[in-house]
Amino acid sequence: MQTLNDINLFQQSAFINGEWVEAQSKARVIVTNPATGEEIGSVPDMGSAEALKAVDGSHDALQSWKAMTAQARADILTSWYKLTLDNAEEIAFIMTMEQGKPLAEALGEVKYAASFIQWFAEEGKRIYGDVIPSTNKDQRFIITKEPLGVVAAITPWNFPLAMITRKAAPALAAGCTIVIKPANETPFCALAIAKLAEQAGVPAGVINVITGNSEAIGSVFTTHEKVKKLTFTGSTPIGRILMQQCSSTVKKLALELGGNAPLIIFEDADLDKAIQGALFAKFRNAGQTCVCANRIYVHKKIYSEFAAKFTEAVKSLKVGNGLDNQVQVGPLINEKAIIKAEKLIEDACSKGASLVCGGKRHELGNGFFEPTVLIDVDKSMDIVSEEIFGPVAPLIRFESDKEVIEQANDTIYGLAAYIYTENISRIFEVAEQLEYGMVGMNSTAISNEVVPFGGVKQSGFGREGSKYGLEEFVTTKYLCLEL
Ligand code: NAP
Numbered sequence: 001m002q003t004l005n006d007i008n009l010f011q012q013s014a015f016i017n018g019e020w021v022e023a024q025s026k027a028r029v030i031v032t033n034p035a036t037g038e039e040i041g042s043v044p045d046m047g048s049a050e051a052l053k054a055v056d057g058s059h060d061a062l063q064s065w066k067a068m069t070a071q072a073r074a075d076i077l078t079s080w081y082k083l084t085l086d087n088a089e090e091i092a093f094i095m096t097m098e099q100g101k102p103l104a105e106a107l108g109e110v111k112y113a114a115s116f117i118q119w120f121a122e123e124g125k126r127i128y129g130d131v132i133p134s135t136n137k138d139q140r141f142i143i144t145k146e147p148l149g150v151v152a153a154i155t156p157w158n159f160p161l162a163m164i165t166r167k168a169a170p171a172l173a174a175g176c177t178i179v180i181k182p183a184n185e186t187p188f189c190a191l192a193i194a195k196l197a198e199q200a201g202v203p204a205g206v207i208n209v210i211t212g213n214s215e216a217i218g219s220v221f222t223t224h225e226k227v228k229k230l231t232f233t234g235s236t237p238i239g240r241i242l243m244q245q246c247s248s249t250v251k252k253l254a255l256e257l258g259g260n261a262p263l264i265i266f267e268d269a270d271l272d273k274a275i276q277g278a279l280f281a282k283f284r285n286a287g288q289t290c291v292c293a294n295r296i297y298v299h300k301k302i303y304s305e306f307a308a309k310f311t312e313a314v315k316s317l318k319v320g321n322g323l324d325n326q327v328q329v330g331p332l333i334n335e336k337a338i339i340k341a342e343k344l345i346e347d348a349c350s351k352g353a354s355l356v357c358g359g360k361r362h363e364l365g366n367g368f369f370e371p372t373v374l375i376d377v378d379k380s381m382d383i384v385s386e387e388i389f390g391p392v393a394p395l396i397r398f399e400s401d402k403e404v405i406e407q408a409n410d411t412i413y414g415l416a417a418y419i420y421t422e423n424i425s426r427i428f429e430v431a432e433q434l435e436y437g438m439v440g441m442n443s444t445a446i447s448n449e450v451v452p453f454g455g456v457k458q459s460g461f462g463r464e465g466s467k468y469g470l471e472e473f474v475t476t477k478y479l480c481l482e483l
Pocket of ligand 1: 154155158159163182183184185212213214215217221234235236238239255257289290404459
């Protein structure tokens with residue numbers, strides 16, 4: 001059987017200033033496989049001293065990286081992209097081992113992650129400025145775009161590769177350098193992609209991956225004068241803390257935070273399409289995505305039929321170790337995630353909801369939880385206002401468009417929303433009233449490299465992917481010339 005030790009990309013040291021290094025203290029963070037509970041390796045437990053070193057190295061590397069032509073940077077990024085695809089299966093294996101998602105999904109994430117590198121390699125050549133018609137015949141106004149400088153990134157465990165390339169690729173394409181702190185649950189994907197960046201010829205210091213104590217590393221990232229931007233993907237509570245910390249240096253910020261996506265199925269929806277969409281939006285990555293359907297609103301006329309068919313489909317999902325090719329739902333990331341799902345189900349049932357399938361830990365043990373459907377859910381229940389981050393689908397009945405739009409918007413979050421209806425006027429009327437950064441209309445597969453991903457309200461700000469994602473890494477400079 002394949003093991004991580006057979007894989008060249010399996011790195012257990014951090015990558016700072018072009019070197020693979022250990023923590024000064026020699027301490028290590030143990031990483032376990034959520035499907036088996038077994039230790040799979042460890043990474044250096046670093047803190048502020050190493051973070052300072054990484055920021056300094058990244059700052060030293062900045063001048064020559066930003067002085068390169070966009071084409072020269074694109075050539076390096078293109079090799080990085082190709083190497084990522086060439087090694088896709090190895091990275092997917094690492095991902096399934098540390099994160100738990102099924103291998104097919106892991107492979108999908110590697111390709112998705114690679115697509116950002118390819119797209120930004122190209123788009124980096126199209127960072128245009130402007131010449132503005134002058135208001136004075138003796139003056140000329142020229143607008144240029146410059147790289148921001150050193151960028152710090154903090155990323156989550158749920159998409160351990162794509163959340164990195166979605167930030168690092170535009171940063172590097174724009175001429176910035178980057179220091180990345182991946183989640184402690186999933187550092188190996190981050191180190192693997194750094195290894196490939198090294199092989200692709202990314203110069204020392206341009207990309208760094210530092211592992212260990214998030215608070216200590218995060219304080220350096222948020223308060224260091226040389227760091228010009230913090231880009232964070234993670235939970236809203238941690239986003240709030242980082243935003244406060246960044247105020248000391250008035251740092252540019254991008255926050256990709258939590259979500260509470262409503263999925264609204266109107267009475268005129270294509271039911272089979274809606275069921276497939278809901279299954280994908282709810283059970284992909286075992287329900288652990290920021291754009292997962294958190295609340296499924298179904299019109300009362302089709303509620304019973306939808307609930308019955310959807311539950312049948314959910315019951316057929318195969319749960320297990322993601323290394324098994326048949327598996328569709330892997331384990332949750334840790335015990336805390338399981339306890340959260342249990343508590344939300346208990347709260348909902350105590351207030352009148354009923355379980356129609358699942359509802360408890362899976363007999364496989366470890367991180368496994370049964371795919372669950374709850375009916376008769378209403379807004380008095382915590383499950384409607386909190387991010388579930390697990391394979392639990394709450395079904396809520398609604399009667400009118402006005403009522404469901406109000407309920408959908410009644411949340412602090414505003415990342416993704418989905419609607420299913422065959423009525424084109426309704427599609428636009430509803431989509432325009434939803435207070436969300438992204439709306440899927442008859443589709444829940446909405447993310448790719450060419451579109452802007454991001455939220456409003458307490459789901460954060462900033463966009464990733466697309467030309468908007470590149471703009472996040474440049475600053476606009478105005479040059480005024482007197483003739
Ligand atoms: P998290 O607990 O906020 O952690 C995210 C990252 O922040 C990890 O690297 C974590 O490191 C680090 N961190 C934790 N406390 C910190 C602190 N005080 N200072 C600096 N860094 C700190 O979130 P998560 O549980 O990993 O990820 C799930 C969350 O991410 C969900 O809310 C999900 O919706 C959100 N998410 C959003 C998007 C989006 O695009 N909007 C995409 C994916 C996920 P440690 O591992 O050491 O704790």
